[in-house]
Amino acid sequence: MKELTVISGKGGTGKTTIAAALVSLAENAVIADCDVDAADMHLILQPEIIETIDVSGLKVASIDETLCIKCGICKDACRFDAITNDIRIDIYGCEGCGVCAYACPEGAISMIERKAGDAYNSETRFGPMAHARLGIAEEASGLLVAVVRDNARKLAEKYDRDLIIIDGPPGTGCSVIASIAGVDMVLVVTEPSVSGIHDLERILDVADHFNIPAVVCINKYDINEKNSLIIEEYCKDRGIEVVGKLPYDDTPTKAMIQEMTVIEYSDGEFSNKVKDLWENVREKLT
Amino acid sequence: MKIAIASGKGGTGKTTVAVNFALSIENVQLFDCDVEEPNCHLFLGFNLEKVEDINILTPVVDKTKCDFCGKCSEFCQFNAIAVLPEDVLVFPALCHGCGGCAMVCPKDAIVYENRSIGIIEKSKGGNIEFYRGVLNIGEAMSSPVIKALKKHVDESKTAIFDAPPGTACPVISSVQGADYCILVTESTPFGFHDLLLALDVLRKLEIPFGIIINRCDIGDDRVEKYCDTERIPVLMKIPHDRKIARLYSEGIPFVNRIPEWKVKFVQLLDKIQAQI
Incomplete structure (x- = not known):
């Protein structure tokens, strides 16, 4: 072929x-x-x-606002500037790598399926x-x-x-x-x-x-x-x-x-x- | 004001449109965001100088420390690192540079080195401030180059972003943050169909837009009818003119030869300002 x-x-x-x-x-x-x-x-x-x-496609990060303490560790860990100053995910910037979810000390971030x-x-x-x-x-x-x-x-x-x-x-x-x-x-x-x-x-x-x-x-x-x-x-x-x-x-x-x-x-x-x-x-x- | 052209x-x-627009207005910056196939410079004739390399961090594994546990490869969402029983393979072209593999490595066996995926250049001289990004041959990810390019925006000027074709990530990286987007289309089935896809993206990103119909006398009237019904402003119509096509093929901006078009591009800026 x-x-x-x-x-x-x-x-x-x-x-x-x-x-x-x-x-x-x-x-x-x-x-x-x-x-x-x-x-x-x-x-x-x-x-x-x-x-x-x-x-x-690749997953996208999602922050559980009830668990997030706004410590900013995720923002510092993200290499794609996909977390805003007020600790929200910019879904167009997120590449789905999972680093923020891994770094979060509160377990507030999960990676969800994205079509x-x-x-x-x-x-x-x-x-x-x-x-x-x-x-x-x-x-x-x-x-x-x-x-x-x-x-x-x-x-x-x-x-x-x-x-x-x-x-x-x-x-x-x-x-x-x-x-x-x-x-x-x-x-x-x-x-x-x-x-x-x-x-x-x-x-x-x-x-x-x-x-x-x-x-x-x-x-x-x-x-x-x-x-x-x-x-x-x-x-x-x-x-x-x-x-x-x-x-x-x-x-x-x-x-x-x-x-x-x-x-x-x-x-x-x-x-x-x-x-x-x-x-x-x-x-x-x- | 930042105006994207998609x-x-x-x-x-x-x-x-991007080049002729930039040549017609004052106090302007032009950014060629089509980093895979940048063409603006061909029409400007400026000498270019390199501003910076665009690097992404790629992992390097110290195999004396690595115990081949496989946690890095398990974590990597991009299949850029593979662990064999006694070896680790890194595929730099697939790596997005997220830093995850080093973070999860229990042996601290991973460090990073810079890998250039493209460059940013700017014009030396010329009456407009021109920047372009160029993605290296064989590289897949244009978004990091586009994002780095747009960091050179001077907020006191009108910035024009010439976007790549399509509706995928390089286009989103190019139009994101723009105050306005001009969509250039032609009234053919392909032009119209892809215009609708681009409109979906702009609506989702909440960027205001207007349309320029190029070669407006070929094809049919489906674009104008649609704009009429949807109340989308048609900012300009450029006829299919063999002279314009010829000038284009030779790399000559048509406002330099047909000066009445300069006035129309100045009016274009007025229309955009009035809309937003």
């Missing part, structure tokens, strides 16, 4: 549009939406949820899908990503699918690392802007750091052809293949409004270029 |  993650570093370069299109072209894939704090894949694929799984979000196993018109929704202002997105990936692997086994296509989050931190750890290849979607180039360099460094082979797709390449050339040269120097160049086009927006992948929506230039991209990616994966 | 969905124009 192979795993491919679509990432970008910079947000809004077209990860989800491209991942959804690849899913509609792959014949035997499981879909995993690992952008759990701003998941959009379901807007295109309209999954029918088969199973909802409650996912607990990270919901994970879903679903059916779509292109096959099984694992996805999730992070609870509002919850923090355990990396953990939720790990759950989605685990669910996707189980779905792949159950339905005898040989590829998992993962739609990753933007950035380079926690949830990105959880989305790419151990995958066979990452497809980096970039755009020919100074921001796109800067973020591409960093995300390729992250892939390198974790020894994951990378290929690149330049989206909206014709918005700034000079910058697209810079990207192609840069990738060549790093020994990374540019597997696709997609034109700036209103097809993705129009398809999105119709809740379709670009492949379903149109057989125009954009869709044809995505098909070429898929052929290149598939070849590299096998 | 979005939910990535690529809607947070950095564009």
Whole structure:
């Protein structure tokens, strides 16, 4: 079984549009939406949820006011500034480490369960899908990503699918690392802007750091052809293949409004270029 | 006043708004809180100087004192320390630096050393005071860098926080403590859906907000309709203009080339002040 993650570093370069299109072209894939704090894949694929799984995150400290003597030992012990001057827990700052509960001489602090979000196993018109929704202002997105990936692997086994296509989050931190750890290849979607180039360099460094082979797709390449050339040269120097160049086009927006992948929506230039991209990616994966 | 700029969905124009806003108003500090992929500096052209390293404390086990009892690994909520029959393994990238393992160790076998996870830089010169955080490659936790970055806020100035995309912890760390949050969105199904998620977060954190619709003439009118019904102020609309897109791609702030936008950003500040 192979795993491919679509990432970008910079947000809004077209990860989800491209991942959804690849899913509609792959014949035997499981879909995993690992952008759990701003998941959009379901807007295109309209999954029918088969199973909802409650996912607990890290715990959160809770002070029993009747036992607390306001000695402040917990506040001094907390490395995250999550206890206020009047000895209350800032739940958004609390990382659930349990140090305050251990330090409290009065036994006034307990660590309570905290829900990270919901994970879903679903059916779509292109096959099984694992996805999730992070609870509002919850923090355990990396953990939720790990759950989605685990669910996707189980779905792949159950339905005898040989590829998992993962739609990753933007950035380079926690949830990105959880989305790419151990995958066979990452497809980096970039755009020919100074921001796109800067973020591409960093995300390729992250892939390198974790020894994951990378290929690149330049989206909206014709918005700034000079910058697209810079990207192609840069990738060549790093020994990374540019597997696709997609034109700036209103097809993705129009398809999105119709809740379709670009492949379903149109057989125009954009869709044809995505098909070429898929052929290149598939070849590299096998 | 502290104003955060967030979005939910990535690529809607947070950095564009943050930079052009900062260049249009007086007495301003700009903070690039997207420490995983910071981009503001690309538009400002300032030289940057390092202010500080951001360290977290990571455990080091003295194996001559350790009797491999396993209490540290039992206590650790982050699976960052594992005890084998005759060895202890520390996984620094998973460690949050809470200090719990040393606290519970009965043999005093654990000490801490600083491990750098990122840096803070500031602009040398330039007409605005600019700070940015950069998370090291391969590091997972951006919140400590964002929190350290925001300690440089000067309360006598208008501080603008350019937040990362999404709605998870780096976004919460960025918007927390702000007096106001501008949400930059685009009126597409993805833009709207992620806007709703970001609104949920701001409502929960009780931060007042308004909306900027970028590329307002693509997609449909779902964002404006929603704002109308919910009485959410639409502070500004930026059209989809090939000239603006081109300037963006080259790293040029559009207020420097289309000066009438400067006036609009000054009015934006007035609108925010009137609202709060």
